[in-house]
């Protein structure tokens with residue numbers, strides 16, 4: 008086995024995050040060179056990474072020999088598919104004891120077939136580079152599924168090997184063996200290459216609950232990931248230990264294994280609960296188990312959600328890469344795992360994936376998922392190249408220069424072009440002034456240059472002055488241009504969604520006089536053509552939103568007036584109180600009916616989307632005023648409560664007066680019995696009336712209160728719709744940008760691809776709902792509404808983006824991951840949790856009325872709710888709703904229960920978009936009535952923080968647009 012001597016000119020950019028090998032050696036022509044090899048082996052639950060530096064800094068040149076070209080790893084630059092193999096373990100003792108059946112056949116060394124073809128969506132057979140049956144030794148798995156890739160590291164190529172599979176499928180078992188064999192081979196190679204000195208460095212980390220921890224120094228706590236322009240993602244302050252020999256290396260690995268988070272699940276007594284990356288790079292991924300199967304709860308469940316999030320992102324990344332399109336967005340940054348593995352996935356690395364699976368029928372779904380993942384992975388291509396590290400001093404010098412340049416750029420308040428223009432402008436102006444002064448002294452009238460002066464110098468001077476003036480004007484306008492494009496650049500320099508939004512909202516307008524650096528002419532043309540129809544639709548929607556905004560404002564004003572009237576009339580306790588209240592109620596009904604009339608929007612002028620959104624944004628202040636008004640109304644209502652008793656006693660007096668017999672009546676009463684009988688009946692009537700009025704007053708106040716809360720919800724909904732609309736605008740532009748690269752990608756997407764994509768996206772959304780504590784009514788609505796129809800695509804993307812932004816927002820609040828919250832969650836998270844709690848309390852109250860006894864009993868049994876008091880059981884049932892994002896059966900059942908509780912299922916009509924108003928449909932239902940149904944809950948409770956967060960993001964982008 009030999010080593011390829013890397014050419015002097017090659018550079019080593021040090022990109023890989025995990026186990027790395029460095030190779031230093033002297034060659035005959037240059038003083039020293041360092042080549043870096045990265046070698047990752049990824050296994051089950053934790054990523055542990057072993058970094059090795061192989062070097063010979065001052066080897067005498069006489070000792071240097073060029074290694075023959077047959078070195079493991081082969082040529083210097085290679086474009087190749089990921090090597091994907093599948094290993095099926097034997098049935099384990101539990102499966103045997105449970106008489107579990109073998110669900111798969113391995114028909115040849117490349118093919119695995121499902122025994123039950125009826126259950127297969129897929130053709131039923133799957134082919135890979137190699138399929139290892141349960142009798143295969145780990146040595147064979149290493150030799151045929153990992154060795155070649157592992158040894159590429161010795162020729163300076165980044166190499167990654169990872170195992171992927173369900174919990175207890177054998178990842179750790181396999182990777183342990185692979186690591187052993189790889190270490191053996193590496194040392195063998197070192198011993199056979201005496202002309203070089205090797206320095207191996209070891210570092211190891213694990214990703215546990217999205218925290219990166221140094222396995223050689225747990226005390227250092229959670230480590231940060233940094234983006235290094237040269238090396239890609241690097242783990243800050245990760246310890247690197249120099250490896251003395253093979254035994255030392257094994258010892259280090261055993262320390263890391265002992266340090267790893269291992270927990271017991273129903274499927275595996277020693278289940279690794281973190282992703283481990285040994286920077287050799289041996290990566291042991293966490294299991295892709297289902298929570299129900301591994302009976303996870305509490306800590307395990309929380310781990311599971313993180314593990315699955317990482318894996319879900321990994322799956323998404325692989326899926327996107329497997330499409331063969333590198334141009335689209337690959338969400339590497341959505342999890343720490345994929346960030347760290349970025350180079351290994353579709354980048355500068357050779358990668359081998361060993362997919363492990365159980366043969367058991369009870370795990371057939373998980374095994375199928377593993378095979379689908381493996382199928383996608385087969386399509387991913389990497390372009391590995393030999394890395395080389397340039398002379399350290401030279402690199403440091405280069406970097407220092409770059410840093411100095413960047414610092415200077417950062418410090419200068421304006422780009423250098425602007426400064427130049429500004430000084431040019433100043434120069435021209437001072438020259439003009441100078442001329443002006445000189446010639447005034449000489450009697451020349453600059454303001455009337457045609458006036459005779461008699462001076463022969465005047466004509467050329469005049470020309471010069473005009474020229475100067477022209478130059479000044481030109482400099483002025485250039486400065487203006489520079490300023491505005493600087494503003495744009497500054498806005499686009501913000502990280503996060505706002506940057507994205509700004510970039511994507513860069514629509515070109517017909518009358519744009521400023522050149523836009525982000526929009527090339529070609530792009531403008533394309534967008535212009537393709538967006539016309541959709542733009543018109545969006546402009547209509549924006550106008551509708553504006554109209555609703557106005558309507559709501561008017562309604563809120565009216566409600567406020569009415570409330571004031573009511574307060575006034577109740578204070579007076581006048582006779583007309585009851586009538587006033589009744590009148591107000593009918594007015595409110597009239598307002599409501601008016602607001603429910605259909606909206607017809609006509610676009611007379613040819614507006615651009617950018618202007619429309621800017622205008623919509625300019626109403627932002629109106630919405631705050633509106634919200635403030637509604638708050639006032641609510642406060643007024645609350646104030647009414649103490650006053651109500653006074654009012655009622657006033658009413659009592661009035662009624663008593665009314666019912667007291669008049670003088671004629673008094674005369675006609677002759678006997679004491681008659682008087683007392685009449686008094687009695689009068690008192691009964693008064694009581695009756697009093698009761699009636701009390702009830703009427705209370706009902707009316709309740710109605711007004713409900714109306715005001717509804718108005719508030721509508722305002723919030725309006726905001727939400729606005730956000731969706733802006734998202735649609737973004738989508739539209741993005742779609743057009745993408746379609747410019749490949750139109751067929753979206754249009755010709757096969758139903759199969761969308762189905763798989765939909766499932767992935769839905770799982771991701773469900774996980775994010777859970778992590779971000781989103782309203783469970785909202786989750787239910789969304790879940791029921793979007794079931795994989797091709798036209799759901801945009802909504803799924805929008806929801807996904809919105810949730811990711813929210814998660815990011817929570818993250819930015821100083822919280823590494825919202826689901827990791829301990830006892831002291833930050834403000835917005837705690838308010839989401841509180842809102843969710845309130846929502847559950849509200850739903851618990853509806854259990855007895857909305858679920859039949861039978862339905863309740865079924866759920867109690869299904870979800871193991873013990874018979875301990877009716878109320879407690881109801882609350883327990885509601886508390887369990889939407890708590891297990893990993894179990895799709897649980898999710899489905901939760902959605903069904905919530906739908907019944909809030910009345911989504913009351914009508915026999917199928918669920919429609921209009922029902923949830925995600926399609927910007929009018930706010931009212933068909934009958935114009937507004938019962939307590941799903942449509943009221945779009946932005947319910949825990950959704951509010953989402954709105955707040957989105958408002959921040961959107962205002963940023965919208966402010967930019969409007970300036």
Ligand SMILES: Nc1ncnc2c1ncn2[C@@H]1O[C@H](COP(=O)(O)OP(=O)(O)OP(=O)(O)O)[C@@H](O)[C@H]1O
Pocket residue numbers: 051052095096097099141172173174175176177178179180181275277278279280292293294295363
């Ligand atoms: N090919 C195999 N042959 C024999 N036993 C195996 C094989 N693969 C796995 N096992 C056994 O199955 C059990 C579970 O394996 P392992 O811990 O490697 O699973 P895992 O996929 O890493 O699980 P987790 O994701 O929970 O960490 C272990 O006891 C292991 O020894």
